Amino acid sequence: MMRHYKAYCFDLDGTMYRGSEPIQEAVDFVAACQAEGKGTYFITNNAALTRTAQQKKLANFGVNTEVDFIMNSATTLARYCKQHFEGAHVMMIGEEGLREALELENIHITTTNPDVVLMGLDRQVTYNKLADACLAIRNGAHFLGTNSDIKFPTEKGLVPANGSFLKLMEVATDTKPLIVGKPEPHMLEFIRQQGMYEKEDMILIGDNYDTDIMAGIRYGIDTAYVATGVTPMEEVLKKAQQPTYLLNSLADWLK
């Protein structure tokens, strides 16, 4: 078993599970890491679920974790906002996951005259919400987003994700949002700070080359690509910057 890291940072969809199906090799590998006392962290661009809901979903698959070890793009955005815009009044477009993350950081949420507009996936979004956010950004509010994923898979096929809405707003406001989700390195930096790790103690394990593997490469930690999700192995092999490890599944590391 690959056991020399102190912090194993697992992507969720495509790495730990596919929709509502667990990936058993990954579940077993997490249990093996935890039995050895390793730090196991779960990192996701999904900002719609609260961390408690995410924890329950993992528990149903046999993965046990404290919420503090779940890092999503909503939590990351809330912490980033707190650090960089202390005391700001914030307008949010997003779901319960983002609202809860902002409330946990005691961030003041408003619907009028915001200093900052934060945008995550909102499946109840309306024209009026987008128009209000657009006007606020045009009036000088900072514009930040949880993640730039353009689409995500459902049982029926691919549907718009937050990145599609950020593009719409970018065009409407002539302003590029600052984005905190993978492939940006903010989640990994918060994990490093939380566990007081060195970068060489950390490894990122994920199925998506463009978000997971690139986040690890940009941040400067080791990466393990697993061929259990979105990016096919053939495609990864063609990339100029290679992950540290290429695995068919985490079963390769259980031996």
Ligand SMILES: [Mg+2]
């Ligand atoms: Mg994934």
